[in-house]
Amino acid sequence: MPVADSPDDLAAALGRLAAGDAASLEQVYQLSAPQVLAICLRILGDRAEAEDALHDTYVRLANNGSRYQGGRGSAIGWLVTMARNLSIDRLRSRRSRGLSVPVAAAESIPDGEPTAEQQLLKQEAATRLDGCLGTLDDIQQGAIRSAFFNGQTYQQLAEERGVPLGTMKSWVRRGLARLKDCLEQ
Amino acid sequence: MTERELLAAELALRLLSDEDHAAAAAQLVSDPELARLVAEWDARLAPLAADLPPVEPAPTTWPHIAASVRANSAGNDNRADETDALRRRLRVWQWGSAAAAAAALVVGYLSAPLLERGPGAGGRFDPGAPVLVASLPVGSETGPRLGLTYLPRSSDLVVEAAGVAGDGTHDHELWLVVPGTGPLSMGVIAPGKQARVHLPPELAARVTAGLDVVLTREPLGGAPAGGVAGPVVASGKFSTI
Numbered sequence: 001m002p003v004a005d006s007p008d009d010l011a012a013a014l015g016r017l018a019a020g021d022a023a024s025l026e027q028v029y030q031l032s033a034p035q036v037l038a039i040c041l042r043i044l045g046d047r048a049e050a051e052d053a054l055h056d057t058y059v060r061l062a063n064n065g066s067r068y069q070g071g072r073g074s075a076i077g078w079l080v081t082m083a084r085n086l087s088i089d090r091l092r093s094r095r096s097r098g099l100s101v102p103v104a105a106a107e108s109i110p111d112g113e114p115t116a117e118q119q120l121l122k123q124e125a126a127t128r129l130d131g132c133l134g135t136l137d138d139i140q141q142g143a144i145r146s147a148f149f150n151g152q153t154y155q156q157l158a159e160e161r162g163v164p165l166g167t168m169k170s171w172v173r174r175g176l177a178r179l180k181d182c183l184e185q
Numbered sequence: 186m187t188e189r190e191l192l193a194a195e196l197a198l199r200l201l202s203d204e205d206h207a208a209a210a211a212q213l214v215s216d217p218e219l220a221r222l223v224a225e226w227d228a229r230l231a232p233l234a235a236d237l238p239p240v241e242p243a244p245t246t247w248p249h250i251a252a253s254v255r256a257n258s259a260g261n262d263n264r265a266d267e268t269d270a271l272r273r274r275l276r277v278w279q280w281g282s283a284a285a286a287a288a289a290l291v292v293g294y295l296s297a298p299l300l301e302r303g304p305g306a307g308g309r310f311d312p313g314a315p316v317l318v319a320s321l322p323v324g325s326e327t328g329p330r331l332g333l334t335y336l337p338r339s340s341d342l343v344v345e346a347a348g349v350a351g352d353g354t355h356d357h358e359l360w361l362v363v364p365g366t367g368p369l370s371m372g373v374i375a376p377g378k379q380a381r382v383h384l385p386p387e388l389a390a391r392v393t394a395g396l397d398v399v400l401t402r403e404p405l406g407g408a409p410a411g412g413v414a415g416p417v418v419a420s421g422k423f424s425t426i
Contacts, residue, residue, distance in 0.1 A: 022254075023251075025251075025254065027387075028252070029247055029250065033242045033246070033247075034239030034241050034242065035234065035237070035239050037204060037240045037241075037242050038234065038239050038240045039237060040233045041240055042237055046371050050240075051243055053243060055246060055249055055250050055253065058250045058254075059250055059253045059254055059257065061252070062250075062254040062257070063257055063404070064404045065409055067315075069253055072224055072225070072228050073227065073228025073229075073231055074232070076226075076231075076248075077227070077228060077232060077234070078231070080231050080234045081197075081227040081230075081231050083302075084234070085199070085385075087200050090418075092203055094399035104266060122362075123232060123235060125232040126232035126233070126235035126236070127235060128232075129229070129230070129232045129366070130236075144198070145233070145289030147200050148198060148233050148234075149197045149200065149233070151199055152203060153199070153200055153202055154200050154201065154202075155202055155367070157200075165396055172200065173191050175187040176186070176191065176194045176198075177191070179229075180186055180190070180194075180229070181186075183229060185199075
């Protein structure tokens, strides 16, 4: 399992890519692709489209050069963020073309039940984030998780839970403020 | 938490509607501090994904990526030549002031119906073709705008980019969105400047009223050929005056 054994290797490979060593892209891919594909699949709910988003992520990385800055979060988190944004772009362009995958189908994708191996490998940052999310109200925590994993907007979250848009916004904003306070403690 | 930090969190989580997101994301162009706040939220939230069980990609995915990267890198050499040519034109045509750009517009507009002159260099002259304008709000409807004026007599596009700030790490690229063909690049714009660009005939022939035009944020030098264009930071439509 190449993903989790070497966060430092991944950061180093991204560094070499940034320095112009194009061949290190393959190493970046080998060290990160399964985890990057996981977020693409979680958001898009369709294997073929998730593989396309994975493809776009690494092609963009090769074209734009790595701008990963070590001090700001983990290397895998940085790649996951890029892949998540590209997946959400795809999701929304699909919605605007009227090709929405039903929510039920998207939710059938395996999500949050980590294996024992993953639990062991889970980084300190993730454990801390889980802990802080746990201090929020269920509805705040649920909305933040849905936004992250399903790419849902305020509007969609409000509709799904049958509350006015303004109410959902203030719940989530209060939740985000508390989350930041907790993470900074 | 400040309003800006909340906005940064909303951008990172992608909570806003497409329109609001595009408007807010456009602020990132000229607001590196906001971009930093978004990156901080990205880093805070990304560990959530650690809960997802990894999924092994199909064995064909890496060869496909490697082939796309090779193709782009070959295309980039040609693309660099084209971009250089556009930049040379930009340098040649760069105008000193908004007044000069406005004068070009007035002269182009008034003289078109009066003079039966031939085409401008390289362009096909259609005496009936109207001057077209497009105004692309950058950031918000009331904020700075990218102004485009297309002069069909000369096939020249006057770009007024005074409202667009460069951040030193990105360029902004202007695209015609041609139905059925996809976006066609009109080149990288010079932030904070007015410029006059002569469009080659194949591009000039496509510029019509109602055509969408978008501005994207790209790596320095513009979007890689054949690659994925960057995020749209402003959009508008050509219309007659």
